[in-house]
Amino acid sequence: MQPISSIDYKTLILETNGYFGEYGGMFIPEVIRPNMEALTATFFACKDDPDFIAELKQAYKEFSGRPTPLTPLTTLSEQLGGAQIYLKREGLNHTGAHKINHCIGQVLLAKRQGKKRIIAETGAGQHGYATAAVCARYNMECVVYMGKKDYDRQRPNVFWMETLGAKVIPVMDGSQTLNDAVIAAFKDLIAHPEDSHYLLGSAVGPHPFPVLNTYFQKIVGEEIKEEMQQQLGRLPDICVACVGGGSNAMGMFFEFLNEEAVTLVGVEAGGRSSKVGEHAAKVNYGKKGIFEGYYSYFLQDDDGNISNTHSVSAGLDYCGVSPILAYLYDQKRVQFANATDVDTLAAVKQLAQNEGIILALESAHGLSYVLEQAPQLSKDKIIVLNGSGRGEKDLFITMKHFQADSLKIFMENQLKSL
């Protein structure tokens, strides 16, 4: 028997009124309150409805390819000489990451509400890509906002979103990046509160999004538990996930929250250094505040303005963190670490060469932590890493760091052939 936690975190989260300790809330313009309250009511009505759950599970299986495998990293574990490492292969999902889990879930909720139009915002484009795919599948109109700067530098993802039938709108305001796209998406919702659903892409934002996306992602930890049971007949000792907004981490951790014997670790983007603007480590370096509709830790400068962020991985390059993770950190239920850009890139290469798996740069932050921890643990310990995405999408970034000359030759040839 595993010791059971004294707090029933699973119930506490799923029965929330929008707050997790002091974190969370619904700080939104009054005009969209009815929209958010209707979404909240639909979510609470659906979450225990067997028909809804059956439809969700079927979509996970038929459209996304779940369940994803739990792969033992035998060579790597042996080489490190410590704990046994297992990788949850969320990168094998359709569109390449865990993001599709909550995109499917939210579109099913929107359908239940009779909505025909989905609004989303995206920075790097991965969330927009998953959203566009799910909208095409479920015959929903899809509008994606992107800061103009992101729109220009992430053209391949813009192209795929448009190919999937989405309308991608460049946002010319502010710094023309993610936070400006979020404002544009909220404005669109304010103009179309009746027929539109705002599909938010992580376990952040106003209530009900943190709990709703945790609910749609918890399949990850549920599968890990079952796969561990089948392969080893026990629970893992340590679960590790990277943290951007926190959806893949909450998805992995949720099922283990009440199992006190399982250590849960979130790994944030340490970037280039611990200086303001050079990383995206909210829990480690952020301050409490309200932004984008919720109360949590945010990266701020000395005057309380939201500061710039940096990470080699676009998916972790965000200023806020899930209010649920902020709460679990205060409770000492989830620990936080961070990994630098340099260590993350080295981790990608090591996994590729030892195990034949190219991991997303986001997930490789978690791997960097695992590479450091595993040798210090005995061989009977088990670490599971959430491989939130596959790394093919990172081609140009990874290649720039590993083989800048090859990238240059390739680009020059592509230009010549135009």
Ligand SMILES: *Cc1c(COP(=O)(O)O)cnc(C)c1O
């Ligand atoms: C978007 C993304 C993340 C970060 O988002 P979370 O909500 O923190 O999970 C992590 N990994 C991959 C592969 C992503 O695409």
